Amino acid sequence: MIPDNSTTDNRILQSLPDDIRAAISTYASESALKPDAVIEGALKHFLELDTTLSNELVSGAEETSLLAALPSVLQSQAIEYAEKIEIPAELVIELAIAHFLDPDSVTFDDCQVKVEQTSIAWLKQYAGDESVTAA
Numbered sequence: 001m002i003p004d005n006s007t008t009d010n011r012i013l014q015s016l017p018d019d020i021r022a023a024i025s026t027y028a029s030e031s032a033l034k035p036d037a038v039i040e041g042a043l044k045h046f047l048e049l050d051t052t053l054s055n056e057l058v059s060g061a062e063e064t065s066l067l068a069a070l071p072s073v074l075q076s077q078a079i080e081y082a083e084k085i086e087i088p089a090e091l092v093i094e095l096a097i098a099h100f101l102d103p104d105s106v107t108f109d110d111c112q113v114k115v116e117q118t119s120i121a122w123l124k125q126y127a128g129d130e131s132v133t134a135a
Helices: 010-015 018-031 035-046 072-085 089-101 117-134
Strands: none
Touching: 010 018, 010 035, 018 035, 018 089, 018 117, 035 072, 035 089, 035 117, 072 089
16 A cells, blocks of 8 residues: 655656666555655665654755755754765755665766665565554
8 A cells, every 4th residue: 555645746756867766666666655755765764764753843945945845854854964964955865865776876876776675675664654653
């Protein structure tokens, strides 16, 4: 079952290179999630966040940024991470997705796109966690 509580809009997905977008779509299909939930899962995984976090934190992103497409809890955590390592906050999205698709990559340019069964299993677990918190 695909959780309906994902709030990431398609701005992030549409901004991705074709091969990255295709991999996200494959993960979504294989794990019975929407592509935006896969992106949220990748960010939560990268930032080592508890998948049961609520979305109650205040947004720190401008409405026009890709960060604004994320739930406020992910915005806050991405901004905090970016400030800690002194990078632009929107780069955290690319780092998270690239790392999810290829743990050895840093950016989309060096990402060797592959679909891993362990990542599909993690996403299915994530989907289960999300459906529990939505109930």
